[in-house]
Each structure stands twice: as C-alpha cells, then as structure tokens.
Amino acid sequence: MSLAALPRPLLLGIVGVVLLGTVFFVTRKPSDTSSSTPVPSQTAAPANSTTPPSQTAPAKPQTGASGPGLPTRVKHALDARKVVVILFWNRRGVDDRSVKKSVDRLSHGKHVAVFSDSVRHLSHYTRITAAASVGTTPSLVIVNRKGQAEVVNGYVDRQTLGQYVRNALRR
Numbered sequence: 001m002s003l004a005a006l007p008r009p010l011l012l013g014i015v016g017v018v019l020l021g022t023v024f025f026v027t028r029k030p031s032d033t034s035s036s037t038p039v040p041s042q043t044a045a046p047a048n049s050t051t052p053p054s055q056t057a058p059a060k061p062q063t064g065a066s067g068p069g070l071p072t073r074v075k076h077a078l079d080a081r082k083v084v085v086i087l088f089w090n091r092r093g094v095d096d097r098s099v100k101k102s103v104d105r106l107s108h109g110k111h112v113a114v115f116s117d118s119v120r121h122l123s124h125y126t127r128i129t130a131a132a133s134v135g136t137t138p139s140l141v142i143v144n145r146k147g148q149a150e151v152v153n154g155y156v157d158r159q160t161l162g163q164y165v166r167n168a169l170r171r
Helices: 008-027 072-079 094-104 119-129 158-170
Strands: 034-038 083-089 112-118 139-143 148-153
Touching: 072 083, 072 112, 072 119, 083 094, 083 119, 083 158, 094 112, 094 158, 112 119, 119 139, 139 158, 148 158
Parallel strands: 083 112
Antiparallel strands: 034 148, 083 139, 139 148
C-alpha cells in the first residue's frame, strides 16, 4: 500500500503527529545539565562602595535571617566548611516534589547541611547563584568544603543525590 492510497484525513493526521514530535524534541532543553563553578569569595566591598558589606537584606527567606547574599544559616554552614546542599523547587512540579522528598530523606552527618527553598527566593542566595547557573526547577546546588558549587538541574533520585554529597565530602 502506498501513501497515495491512504485516505487524506489519515495522511494529514500522520504528518501532524510527525510535525508535533519534531517541534517537541527541537524545543526541549536537556534536563540534566551539571556545572561545577566556584562560589564567589567573601571579599569586602571596595572603599568607594555605597552599600556596606555587613548590611542585612530586607527580605527574609524561609531558612532564617539574611546576610549579604545568603541566609544566615547557610552562611554559617559555609563558614564552618560543611558541604551545603540547597534545593530550589516549586511545590507545583511533580519532579520538584519527588526531589524534595529525596532531599528530606537524605542521611547526612555533622559535615553536611541541607536546605531547601522556593525558587522565588533565589535572589536571597546571590553569593552562590551568581557563579552557579540556577534557572530551572528542581535545581540542586551542592557546595563542597572548598566552596566550589555544582548545580544539578532536573530530577535526581535519592541514591544519585547521596553520591553527589559523598563526592563533595571527598573534595
């Protein structure tokens, strides 16, 4: 049977499905892009700067009071040279909720600090997110003891998350 022998509505339906599939795959972004970027250092602001470095940010994220570029609890964990895991998520996303459950069940010792926050509060984490590319949800930012951040975008299961944390502890 040749294509010319097919009924016209069936032929148009097949062409439509092929076009939709092509558009879908061309417009999709890779969901698991990882990057390893260092967190900017804590240098003092230049002398001619108008904003003093010790000024507290006006907004308050879920993880506590905020310092310059980071919530206080996250800053203390980084200063204590702990591995810091931060999940930026959207409670409406199915993958986001699954990753949140994995983060909540993450077994961590005294050398790992785990935080999660809404992607709406991303601006409270500028010290980390300025160097690390966080643009989608769910996004995990894993900062090792040397202050190097690794971003994992998309779905991550509990075992993979555990491996990322173990790798960060070794570095």
